[in-house]
Amino acid sequence: MSTSMISNNHQAMESMIGELRDIKSKAESLSTSIGEDNSSKSSGKSFADHMMDEIKEVNDLHIQSDKMAADLATGKSENLHETMLAATKAEIGFNYIVQLRNKILDAYQEVMRMQV
Amino acid sequence: MSSIFKAMDISSSGLAAQRVRMNILSSNLANAQTTKSAENGGGPYRRQDVVFTANPVGEAFENYLDEDFGTQMQEVKVTEIHKDTKEPRMVFDPTHPHADKDGMVAMPNIQVMTEMVNMIAATRAYEANVTAMNNAKAMAMKALEIGR
Numbered sequence A: 001m002s003t004s005m006i007s008n009n010h011q012a013m014e015s016m017i018g019e020l021r022d023i024k025s026k027a028e029s030l031s032t033s034i035g036e037d038n039s040s041k042s043s044g045k046s047f048a049d050h051m052m053d054e055i056k057e058v059n060d061l062h063i064q065s066d067k068m069a070a071d072l073a074t075g076k077s078e079n080l081h082e083t084m085l086a087a088t089k090a091e092i093g094f095n096y097i098v099q100l101r102n103k104i105l106d107a108y109q110e111v112m113r114m115q116v
Numbered sequence B: 001m002s003s004i005f006k007a008m009d010i011s012s013s014g015l016a017a018q019r020v021r022m023n024i025l026s027s028n029l030a031n032a033q034t035t036k037s038a039e040n041g042g043g044p045y046r047r048q049d050v051v052f053t054a055n056p057v058g059e060a061f062e063n064y065l066d067e068d069f070g071t072q073m074q075e076v077k078v079t080e081i082h083k084d085t086k087e088p089r090m091v092f093d094p095t096h097p098h099a100d101k102d103g104m105v106a107m108p109n110i111q112v113m114t115e116m117v118n119m120i121a122a123t124r125a126y127e128a129n130v131t132a133m134n135n136a137k138a139m140a141m142k143a144l145e146i147g148r
Helices: A003-033 A039-043 A047-073 A080-112 B002-030 B060-065 B068-072 B112-143
Strands: B048-056 B074-083 B089-092 B104-107
Touching: A003 A047, A003 A080, A047 A080, A080 B002, A080 B112, B002 B048, B002 B074, B002 B112
Parallel strands: none
Antiparallel strands: B048 B074, B089 B104
């Protein structure tokens, strides 16, 4: 995987994080408008926080893959197969996050379509 | 997440091991006619061989968490590069600068055919590990298709 592709993935991930923040704030404003108390939030991590952790983990995979590709290109390391492995891991992780995002957006849209 | 990647990490250790093996085999082939080396008192080059050892994958604590299965998964490590102790092959060549008083030259005891066969085996083993890794990836990708 080329470095430019990886940085593209970075950008995609950044925009995805922004999207999720958007959804989170919308959901929070919705829950406050219907008068739900946020006591459940203090008891533990919210779903959005878990999601963010997941994204951070995958982002770390990308950073690692990026670093290994740069090291290989500059001759700092000679780990050809480990670089490819890091790129593959980043690819799988990214696909996982994309699927997760699709699922969340589906659920969100399903809720928004609900008849009141 | 890491459990998905475990199979790939194990395959990666196999790739690393086979690459070391390949390097050693190249060294054997390149030095098949070398009559002088820095080691063993300036004698002929000695054939080398890699020794693979199975290692439990991951950290010890992680193995505990995985209960019985943790110790079943083992990655491969090159723990030793074994030097052949076979006597060097004596060849009659009085014109050779390293010939002894009888005109005999000590040549490395390397069979080029054996090395070539080992090299094919190493290549195939490398390919097998790459295939295992690709299949692990295909499984992970397939899992992402669930419910689509």
